[in-house]
Amino acid sequence: xxxxxxxxxxxxxxxxxxxxxxxxxxxxxxxxxxxxxxxxxxxxxxxxxxxxxxxxxxxxxxxxxxxxxxxxxxxxxxxxxxxxxxxxxxxxxxxxxxxxxxxxxxxxxxxxxxxxxxxxxx
Numbered sequence: 001x002x003x004x005x006x007x008x009x010x011x012x013x014x015x016x017x018x019x020x021x022x023x024x025x026x027x028x029x030x031x032x033x034x035x036x037x038x039x040x041x042x043x044x045x046x047x048x049x050x051x052x053x054x055x056x057x058x059x060x061x062x063x064x065x066x067x068x069x070x071x072x073x074x075x076x077x078x079x080x081x082x083x084x085x086x087x088x089x090x091x092x093x094x095x096x097x098x099x100x101x102x103x104x105x106x107x108x109x110x111x112x113x114x115x116x117x118x119x120x121x122x
Contacts, residue, residue, distance in 0.1 A: 024048040
């Protein structure tokens with residue numbers, strides 16, 4: 001029933017044989033702007049782009065100085081792992097102690113989850 005509601009020509013957008021990794025790599029490779037490249041790599045799981053990490057490092061080496069100077073709204077160096085950044089920049093930002101955004105675990109996001117949902121029976 002649902003498939004009949006799809007407009008002609010859009011059916012291909014609902015299925016495919018491309019993996020998430022292949023799609024994410026393609027997003028980076030076909031991106032026409034630095035913002036789209038950044039989004040493809042650093043807003044998805046890094047394992048999706050493991051095949052092109054070398055390309056990502058080269059791209060960042062050539063653009064990170066400009067990004068740090070211009071500071072576009074989408075640029076967030078805190079989510080870029082040290083391995084992707086030039087060593088000089090990592091050292092300038094404080095080395096391994098530089099500020100980074102950490103992913104929160106479920107326990108940190110929902111601290112009340114560890115408490116009993118039901119009062120104990122006496």
